[in-house]
Amino acid sequence: ATPTSIMVGTGKAAENGILFKGGEHLEQTHQLNTIVLDKTGTITKGKPEVTDFTGDNEILRLLASAEKGSEHPLAEAIVAYATEQDINLLEVTSFDAIPGQGIKAIIQNKEILVGNRKLLDGYNVDINGEEGSLSEYEAEGKTAMMIAIDQRFEGIVAVADTIKETAAEAIKLIQDEGLEVIMLTGDNTRTAKAIARQVGVDSVIAEVLPEEKAEKIKELQSQRKKVAMVGDGVNDAPALAIADIGIAIGTGTEVAIEAADVTILGGELLLIPKAIKISHATIKNIK
């Protein structure tokens, strides 16, 4: 590989908004055969909105007050929804985030749980009657969370995120370059599959805990795959670091950008097939 052609390649990439940290990453991009995309904030805009809520205003007040302590995009959506309805929030005595599951808060001596099946199951809340509603929301690609107060089920809040306009086209172009495209998410399988169908990925790995994302990349690598990970969140950082190529979304967190080898400006997914194309053109010229 001549240093000059690599410089020309990374220069051309930079002009397009693809920032390689070093020339070696352009060469590694040429070798890729698998690309793993985080869902929230990568395939979707990461700005979810509440679409459905089954409780009354008092439940909403407790729900939103509890979520106020969370920095998760799901929490932001719920707090924004309550604010729009002029709901005043209550003071929170204690707050805990349970990664990949939800949150727990104490408000006015009541224990508030908000999260997925795993969370409520873990606290012995009876959610047997709710499976039908949950599945319906999930089949629509929504993330459905349940609220329990003092271990009693009180309602469902469903949130939907908008898929980026160019996601399906970008994924098609990556596939045209001969790569397999996989979606990786902590969200539940049914929701993930509904989104996957809309954007045309080859397969889905769902219900992955934040700390397990890197493990999933390693598994793919052990199947002799050359893997790029694309992500935006703090919880994507270890996976970005361990992948053969880590690609951070420019609109994502600083931690993700630091852990990655490449950053694509503005979160434009079309820059991913573009980067692959530039790497192929550059390496071909070297040979």
Ligand code: ADP
């Ligand atoms: P993602 O990979 O989509 O960012 P996470 O691992 O952050 O997913 O979260 C997985 C699941 O845990 C969510 O789909 C949701 O059901 C639940 N969850 C996470 N954070 C919260 C929260 N603040 N409130 C309610 N539920 C949450």
Ligand code: MG
């Ligand atoms: Mg994300």
